[in-house]
Amino acid sequence: MAENQEKNELMEKIISLAKRRGFIYQGSEIYGGLSGTWDWGPLGVALKNNVKNLWWRMFVEEREDMYGVDATILMNAKVWEASGHVAGFSDPLVECVKCKRRFRADHIEGDKCPECGGKLGESRQFNMMFKTQIGAMEDSAATSYLRPETAQGIFVNFKNIIDSFHPKLPFGIGQIGKAFRNEITPRDFIFRVRELEQMEVEYFVHPAEWEKYFEMWKNIMWKWIEAIGIDKKNVHEHEIKDGERAHYSKRTIDFEFDYPFGRKELYGLAYRTDYDLRKHSEHSGTSLDYVNEETKEKFIPHVIEPSLGVDRTILAILLDAYSEDELGEGTRVFLKLKPSIAPVKVAVFPLLKNKPELVKKAREVFEMIKKEIPQTMWDDNGNVGKRYRRQDEIGTPFCVTVDFDTLGENPELKDTVTVRDRDTGKQERVGTGELTKMLKGAIL
Numbered sequence: 473m474a475e476n477q478e479k480n481e482l483m484e485k486i487i488s489l490a491k492r493r494g495f496i497y498q499g500s501e502i503y504g505g506l507s508g509t510w511d512w513g514p515l516g517v518a519l520k521n522n523v524k525n526l527w528w529r530m531f532v533e534e535r536e537d538m539y540g541v542d543a544t545i546l547m548n549a550k551v552w553e554a555s556g557h558v559a560g561f562s563d564p565l566v567e568c569v570k571c572k573r574r575f576r577a578d579h580i581e582g583d584k585c586p587e588c589g590g591k592l593g594e595s596r597q598f599n600m601m602f603k604t605q606i607g608a609m610e611d612s613a614a615t616s617y618l619r620p621e622t623a624q625g626i627f628v629n630f631k632n633i634i635d636s637f638h639p640k641l642p643f644g645i646g647q648i649g650k651a652f653r654n655e656i657t658p659r660d661f662i663f664r665v666r667e668l669e670q671m672e673v674e675y676f677v678h679p680a681e682w683e684k685y686f687e688m689w690k691n692i693m694w695k696w697i698e699a700i701g702i703d704k705k706n707v708h709e710h711e712i713k714d715g716e717r718a719h720y721s722k723r724t725i726d727f728e729f730d731y732p733f734g735r736k737e738l739y740g741l742a743y744r745t746d747y748d749l750r751k752h753s754e755h756s757g758t759s760l761d762y763v764n765e766e767t768k769e770k771f772i773p774h775v776i777e778p779s780l781g782v783d784r785t786i787l788a789i790l791l792d793a794y795s796e797d798e799l800g801e802g803t804r805v806f807l808k809l810k811p812s813i814a815p816v817k818v819a820v821f822p823l824l825k826n827k828p829e830l831v832k833k834a835r836e837v838f839e840m841i842k843k844e845i846p847q848t849m850w851d852d853n854g855n856v857g858k859r860y861r862r863q864d865e866i867g868t869p870f871c872v873t874v875d876f877d878t879l880g881e882n883p884e885l886k887d888t889v890t891v892r893d894r895d896t897g898k899q900e901r902v903g904t905g906e907l908t909k910m911l912k913g914a915i916l
């Protein structure tokens with residue numbers, strides 16, 4: 473019971489910190505909100521961009537076998553008929569006969585409404601795609617959907633990439649972008665939302681080699697988890713059983729994270745076979761065959777798909793990084809973020825803000841660092857102790873203070889500043905000449 477309460481409190485602390493410090497706000501808040509939507513504030517967007525940039529670097533740019541795309545969110549409705557989403561992208565829905573609230577049938581224990589105890593009606597399938605109309609005509613020909621996964625934007629560009637770049641198998645296409653799902657019960661902050669972002673790779677292989685590349689991507693996903701600073705102890709592989717996988721998958725491993733509300737999916741790794749390319753080839757009438765130039769073998773490639781949600785990544789990062797200790801007076805809250813993904817890397821302060829000579833020197837130091845490390849922040853509010861607390865709470869790994877010694881009060885320390893480490897609270901004096909280089913080295 474006490475453990476449960478502590479876990480609920482952790483979620484509340486994260487949600488409150490995220491709002492108070494400008495990471496994540498409720499969507500449409502001044503109108504009472506819109507369920508399942510969250511807006512990203514300045515620190516949230518910086519954190520999210522750092523994560524996305526790192527993913528793009530690791531999964532696309534650093535590899536020779538990867539191509540990046542940015543496909544549209546709106547696509548021809550035939551894409552979703554071919555992919556099986558129109559027929560099958562649904563969750564089981566039940567409605568309470570008494571209070572009319574709706575729930576995901578597979579999330580409910582027992583046969584009573586969890587809200588009012590009323591009787592639940594029959595379960596039926598509810599398609600989660602958001603339907604919309606394209607253009608001024610309101611007929612079925614104008615129907616389209618907001619994409620529920622970025623993957624299909626990759627499959628429909630498979631032939632374009634082959635024609636433009638002539639890659640040899642195996643190769644992959646990566647994409648980061650928004651996806652939309654009309655979740656029956658969005659919940660748990662940014663865990664289950666209706667507008668989300670995905671980072672996906674579709675990796676095309678010879679069918680005989682799918683197992684080898686499934687293993688390869690599994691290892692890369694573990695490296696990624698390490699790269700974003702999530703403790704591997706909190707992540708677990710979960711093999712999805714026959715009959716429980718998505719319609720296109722012959723093998724799926726979920727990477728599950730220990731959230732305060734239970735062990736649940738963080739990422740998915742699926743072997744999609746040739747399902748998608750085959751369906752698109754059949755429905756569009758366009759050949760999506762690959763021809764091996766050397767052996768002349770002609771076939772539809774099979775696909776390994778590591779699929780990573782951005783929102784769940786950020787939630788796992790925040791939960792993992794949230795820390796409290798007794799450094800200084802009272803309890804200190806700090807985010808133990810990996811410096812490479814922290815939204816603010818360095819904060820620069822003048823010891824006192826009413827001493828023009830200190831402020832002038834501190835501005836010079838600030839501008840010097842900011843040129844090389846753009847995620848550097850100026851802070852002169854309150855006393856230095858309060859500034860440290862504020863920076864700790866948003867996960868800033870380094871605070872640089874310009875004091876009277878920097879100005880030469882103690883001649884031996886002229887042109888040195890203090891650099892304080894977030895996690896230990898320890899300070900060291902560093903010469904301004906080597907400061908930026910030292911910070912850059914510690915951040916990467």
Ligand code: GAP
Nearest residue numbers: 621623663664665668738739740779780781784
């Ligand atoms: N293309 C494969 C695919 O979309 P998925 O398991 O449905 O597979 C992949 O989704 C990832 O997208 C999940 O592992 C999760 O990180 C994220 N995701 C899916 N639905 C989500 C939602 N409603 N809210 C937040 N993230 C979600």
